[in-house]
Amino acid sequence: MFYLPIFGAFLEAVDIIITKKVLKKKISSINYILYIFLCIVLVSIPFLFFFWRIDKEALELKNLAIFIIIVIVSIFANFLVIYSLRKKDVSEIEPIRLTTPLFTVLLVFIFGFFFEVYSTERNYLILALTLIASLALILTHVKKGHLDFNKYIMAALAGSFLFALEIVISKPILFYYNQLTFYFLRSLWIFIICWIFFHPKISNVDIKTRAMILVSAIIAVIYRVILYNGIMNLGIVFTTILFILAPVFIYIFAAIFLKEKITLRQIISSIVIVLCVVIAILNWQ
Secondary structure, eight states, X not given: OTHHHHHHHHHHHHHHHHHHHHHTSSOOHHHHHHHHHHHHXXXXXXXXXXXXXXXXXXXXXXXXXXXXXXXXXXXXXXXXXXXXXXXXXXXXXXXXXXXXXXXXXXXXXXXXXXXXXXXXXXXXXXXXXXXXXXXXXXXXXXXTTEXXXXXXXXXXXXXXXXXXXXXXXXXXXXXTBOHHHHHHHHHHHHHHHHHHHHOOOOTTOOHHHHHHHHHHHHHHHHHHHHHHHHHHHTOHHHHHHHHTTHHHHHHHHHHHHSOOOOOHHHHHHHHHHHHHHHHHHHTOO
């Protein structure tokens, strides 16, 4: 099953490149978020006839509260990442944004001491490999002996933590939904809440941009279903180490499609990441 998260990492890289291309156009962050989640909802609807499932446990007060928290956290995470991605190159932002795996694994280990649902995921080898791979990403930003952080990098870092938190707290209730149903409901409520609070004007988005957002939405649906499937069948920790391959694909795509330069440190960090993933796969049981 591990090949699916690797494919998911590839899709995430493609989606980031498309998103960056869209954000280079004259479209506000809120308009982009509304369009992408509207498209995700519309793309998902035809498949819900085949994959709709919500168990009665999902409607319990505790699980509804978790779902609400997931939606709120997701809104803030998306705004922070879009804000940073608008102003910085993909090759600069993505290594920081992909500290998400590090935050994810650390949260799982911490939660594992308090909640039984996470207790079986404390794999110390995977933790060590994730730490090494994440540090390799962070060190690509070390310049002249200090970390080259600014407000956009910090926004990406905060967004990464919130996305990690969302992933981790999703696990207890994922089993009460079909993966597509869960993502559809999450995206629908994000769209509704953002629409109610911001009342944006979205008529000024041209057809080409809308088409790119639609493609991004299709990729996002496939990516998230793969992610949720990995969490349910492989666990959060092992799925996370496989998804950390995304920066490697992103460096390559950014160089090819966005004409961004790849540094020697980014090449070295990519090699370290690949080695960590290979070791994790070889030691997975």
